[in-house]
Amino acid sequence: MSEQTHLFQDEIVKKIIEKTRVLWALKHALSLMSWDLETYMPPRGVEDRSVAFEELEGLLHRLSRDPELEKLVEKANERLDQLNDYERGVVRVMKRMLRIVKLIPEELARREAKVSSEATVVWREAKKKADFKMFEPYLKEIVEIQREKAERLGYEEHPYDALLDLYEEGLRTRDMEAIFSELVPATKRILEKVLSGGFYPQNHPLEEAKYDVARARELLKSILNGFEWPWDRGRLDESAHPFTIELGMNDVRITVRYEGYDIKRAVYSLVHEYGHALYELQIDPRIARTPIGHGVSMGVHESQSRFWENIVGRGPWFIPWLKERMDKTIGYTRDYTLLELYRYVNTVKPGLIRVDADEVTYNLHIYLRFTIEKKLIEQSLNVDEVPQVWDDMMEELLGVRPRNAAEGVLQDIHWSHGSIGYFPTYTLGNVIAAMIWRTLWSRSQELLRELRLAELRRWLGENIHKWGATYPPKELVKRVMGEEITAGPLIEYLEWKYLKLPGEVEDYLKP
Amino acid sequence: MSEQTHLFQDEIVKKIIEKTRVLWALKHALSLMSWDLETYMPPRGVEDRSVAFEELEGLLHRLSRDPELEKLVEKANERLDQLNDYERGVVRVMKRMLRIVKLIPEELARREAKVSSEATVVWREAKKKADFKMFEPYLKEIVEIQREKAERLGYEEHPYDALLDLYEEGLRTRDMEAIFSELVPATKRILEKVLSGGFYPQNHPLEEAKYDVARARELLKSILNGFEWPWDRGRLDESAHPFTIELGMNDVRITVRYEGYDIKRAVYSLVHEYGHALYELQIDPRIARTPIGHGVSMGVHESQSRFWENIVGRGPWFIPWLKERMDKTIGYTRDYTLLELYRYVNTVKPGLIRVDADEVTYNLHIYLRFTIEKKLIEQSLNVDEVPQVWDDMMEELLGVRPRNAAEGVLQDIHWSHGSIGYFPTYTLGNVIAAMIWRTLWSRSQELLRELRLAELRRWLGENIHKWGATYPPKELVKRVMGEEITAGPLIEYLEWKYLKLPGEVEDYLKP
Incomplete structure (x- = not known):
């Protein structure tokens, strides 16, 4: 912690960092769960692991919609000129994260998660059988959901921009x-x-x-x-x-x-x-x-x-x-x-x-x-x-x-x-x-x-x-x-x- | 899920189970973090892991103090005679958990966690040097905290009963x-x-x-x-x-x-x-x-x-x-x-x-x-x-x-x-x-x-x-x-x- 004081002087930015630590910790746990799933988890642990993923991803999403955090980020964003590069970086990343969380309603996020988890199972089977028709209805729904996401996120030139930006900030x-x-x-x-x-x-x-x-x-x-x-x-x-x-x-x-x-x-x-x-x-x-x-x-x-x-x-x-x-x-x-x-x-x-x-x-x-x-x-x-x-x-x-x-x-x-x-x-x-x-x-x-x-x-x-x-x-x-x-x-x-x-x-x- | 319907018929108990699933998921993650810490984690990961533990244990504690959950448990507790053994078990375990969480204020829980984590480090050193005096002040504070816990939890016969009960329900x-x-x-x-x-x-x-x-x-x-x-x-x-x-x-x-x-x-x-x-x-x-x-x-x-x-x-x-x-x-x-x-x-x-x-x-x-x-x-x-x-x-x-x-x-x-x-x-x-x-x-x-x-x-x-x-x-x-x-x-x-x-x-x- 003490090391961070060199970089982060602004009180509001410090509060933002403090408040996001629990989100970091949840991501830490989710990452470990992913690693374990692919390396050492006994095969039949998969059902419990899926439930745990669903619960903790939902929790992460809920905790990310924190109005207090949003207020702090807005406040810090109003005085960007007083912040150093690191502090500005924190505000930029948080603004981006909160914007995405805010614009994608929970219902859509849940639908996306559900379709993806079903589609992945079907895709595996479809690939084995080399049968695109099996996968087609899922891909259709996925495209629809992504299109809706693009509309909700907004874009200046092309709806695909909104999706590119999710993986690569600013890519058009x-x-x-x-x-x-x-x-x-x-x-x-x-x-x-x-x-x-x-x-x-x-x-x-x-x-x-x-x-x-x-x-x-x-x-x-x-x-x-x-x-x-x-x-x-x-x-x-x-x-x-x-x-x-x-x-x-x-x-x-x-x-x-x-x-x-x-x-x-x-x-x-x-x-x-x-x-x-x-x-x-x-x-x-x-x-x-x-x-x-x-x-x-x-x-x-x-x-x-x-x-x-x-x-x-x-x-x-x-x-x-x-x-x-x-x-x-x-x-x-x-x-x-x-x-x-x-x-x-x-x-x-x-x-x-x-x-x-x-x-x-x-x-x-x-x-x-x-x-x-x-x-x-x-x-x-x-x-x-x-x-x-x-x-x-x-x-x-x-x-x-x-x-x-x-x-x-x-x-x-x-x-x-x-x-x-x-x-x-x-x-x-x-x-x-x-x-x-x-x-x-x-x-x-x-x-x-x-x-x-x-x-x-x-x-x-x-x-x-x-x-x-x-x-x-x-x-x-x-x-x-x-x-x-x-x-x-x-x-x-x-x-x-x-x-x-x-x-x-x-x-x-x-x- | 469908299997559970055989055992759990009561609507309120079902809601309790639904609501506690996120607590189960957090414990699942914490257990995996403990296992990994003792088996495969690279040694220098320990600092981040400690922060993650502290954050997620705090989160678990906060989520456990859910007034809605408490209301559901109270409600179910009023009609115990209509519940089967499994349902009654759920109510009993939840009552116990909520009672403990409620009677131990967050400040005391935090103090306990802090002292324990310091005391463990000192204990290791004290044991190496076979020097009880080093450990004594920590043990003193730990005893005081446990005594305070016993008073807050309450007991009928002996304050030690309250502590025994934490590890073994009903042991006096x-x-x-x-x-x-x-x-x-x-x-x-x-x-x-x-x-x-x-x-x-x-x-x-x-x-x-x-x-x-x-x-x-x-x-x-x-x-x-x-x-x-x-x-x-x-x-x-x-x-x-x-x-x-x-x-x-x-x-x-x-x-x-x-x-x-x-x-x-x-x-x-x-x-x-x-x-x-x-x-x-x-x-x-x-x-x-x-x-x-x-x-x-x-x-x-x-x-x-x-x-x-x-x-x-x-x-x-x-x-x-x-x-x-x-x-x-x-x-x-x-x-x-x-x-x-x-x-x-x-x-x-x-x-x-x-x-x-x-x-x-x-x-x-x-x-x-x-x-x-x-x-x-x-x-x-x-x-x-x-x-x-x-x-x-x-x-x-x-x-x-x-x-x-x-x-x-x-x-x-x-x-x-x-x-x-x-x-x-x-x-x-x-x-x-x-x-x-x-x-x-x-x-x-x-x-x-x-x-x-x-x-x-x-x-x-x-x-x-x-x-x-x-x-x-x-x-x-x-x-x-x-x-x-x-x-x-x-x-x-x-x-x-x-x-x-x-x-x-x-x-x-x-x-």
Whole structure:
């Protein structure tokens, strides 16, 4: 507490922080419940856990509608000019939260929760049977609810803006349109060259290699140790789908999955999650447990995971470092050269499944989803037309066509959760990660070229992580990178890595 | 939900259950937070966890003071005669809870929580230094707070009654006095004979035997498997101090500790915790998440753990079963006979430390604490006199004298937590366990003699477990055993096992 007095001087802001601590504590408990559900909970505990979630989420919602808190925030908002950046951040985040809670009536929130929980069950079944018709009525209701939410939340230009803003403060439809209008044609152009160039393979024999799970665990531990992972502040566990969860800035937990073959899948999901985790671990401890004491948005969070996964981890600089650890643990990589390992972790292949997509093709998957979501929300597309549009766009963008709904429109869980407006933050993350790459590349290239991990961490910590949600995402990016968010840096990065680097990659691959 | 309608028909009781579900959910979250704190939480997460505990316990307290809930309970209480046993149980438990919450003002509860959390830190340090003076001022304040609590809660005969009742509904000082007045002299008499008899040794060479922790894990797993532990409804983990926690009746978690030597310590703490766990696992699913959906009291809970640990687990019937599993895992027991193994797990030695005490001497440790607590609360003893009284009583009861406060008055954590009135429930548990033994012994001895584990579980489930807190503890015991709680059965059991059994033990030890 005493540390916080340095940052928070304003009496009203201090009261706001005091009053929101119970909300923080409830979120802490809910996060632990989620983590436990995915890792250690005995299977039949699920019914009680669901009831507990429902009760505590409802309670969180009720406690968030605190009129006293609202008054304090309004009062603080009237004297923003007397507040420092941290205090202003608290007021901004709280205003946003209270506005959303206020504009979404409890009845709608409950309906959304109910439909989502049913839809998730049906989606799983529908995906198994590759039967979109099963899922269609649920998706219809979800789209209706999201449209109603958009109307209630309000927007200036496009109803989809209201939903985008829920995941990424201030993100508008036209921001994403501007990004995709440059990125999509550039990606298609680069992809064509990569596919005809032959340096980056579409498949690699190592993808077939089976590994021993115990050795893979050793490998992943040695990677985290190489990153100086603070085991006293974090954990590594296993779950069906990898994720990172923050229970506090001294308790950040990663999970991974071991499939038993194609080790790069486990390695890069670890490095991805590490990027998320590092963000939370490096937030200024003085803003712990306050409304600004966490990553600012989905997009900025994803920029961190993508930066580590793709720009650090799939860069040539990472290969000698990784091979050393692979050789010591899973062993079979000893028979391969550094160049082969680099090509193994950088296959490029137009495919049907987003989560398996490479750096080059990934954003085309997002563009497809963005287009469909936008049209659903503006009512220029009906839910029953979605599979057709999906398949046609896949063919047009990636030259592949799903044989069924399971590998097409039903592949992602997001819509069943009611998340419409979430997907674009993935591309936004890629875009911001590339902005970080360009900034480093022009100012201090050696951090990447020489894989100076501690300095990379420090740079990210000082420039991005430590602020938490003090500044809104767009402002944070502008402060660090000195420019607005555009697709330019990502295109530049892809051109550098996929068109230029093949000619000089040996220079980077010296151990 | 639908299942509950069979049991709960009364509209007001149904409303009470509905309203208390959020309290259940908060307790579920708090239990998970406790479990995680002791098992998997990264060490530096402790600060955030403490804040979360404080906030959510405060919230639970505030939500419990719900005037609407109180009105409903009052209303239901006016028509008790129209309610069934389950409904009446709900009303009784809620009345009790609301009464306690109402009579203890928030300020006192907060003071208690604050002192306890400070006192626990100081106690740890004081114990390390064996310095009672360090802890004395804290114990003084704790006694004062508990005395104030007793006055506020009210009592008919003795202020200590009010505190006993917090841990064991309806337990009075004179109940424990009646038990100890028989049990203490009988114990001393039996102990003397055991020590001079020579059958039960004071020490055993196997106590020095070191074990491999991985093999011990296998052993404990095989014991739980032998008990048909439902792994889909429970877990086994490791923590500094063994405990059982119930997150729901389909999520019950045991922890144990492996010290690396004297395997019986790990084995019997597992069997002890299993007794607690089985109670929660066998509660009627139709009362899940209601105010009666958990073990009824500390004493009845302890009777279950003690029954499994001592009566089942340290009985001669258990030895062939245990040896088979030990021989297969830790292995070195192969060199010992069944009789030797029986003697190893049944050493009797008057010692200084309660948690290391055997079946015979254990209750003398509780009698000492009961006597001191009672005197502190009735103000016939000052806190600064406690060490002297402790040491003198140890010498008188057990013939051993602590060399310092660490092995005397500072050995237990309970007082630092503010728990005064808790210790007697340990002896009550032993007493009730022996009542179960006598009931079984006279009606269906073969369940023990032939170690019919499934039938034992079923008997306990049908007679005790399934009811949860439907009946108050004394009434439950009377219903099952047909008599009031007295020390008689425990004395009879100790005489049978320690005086009679040595002459015929070989009859039981056939594999």
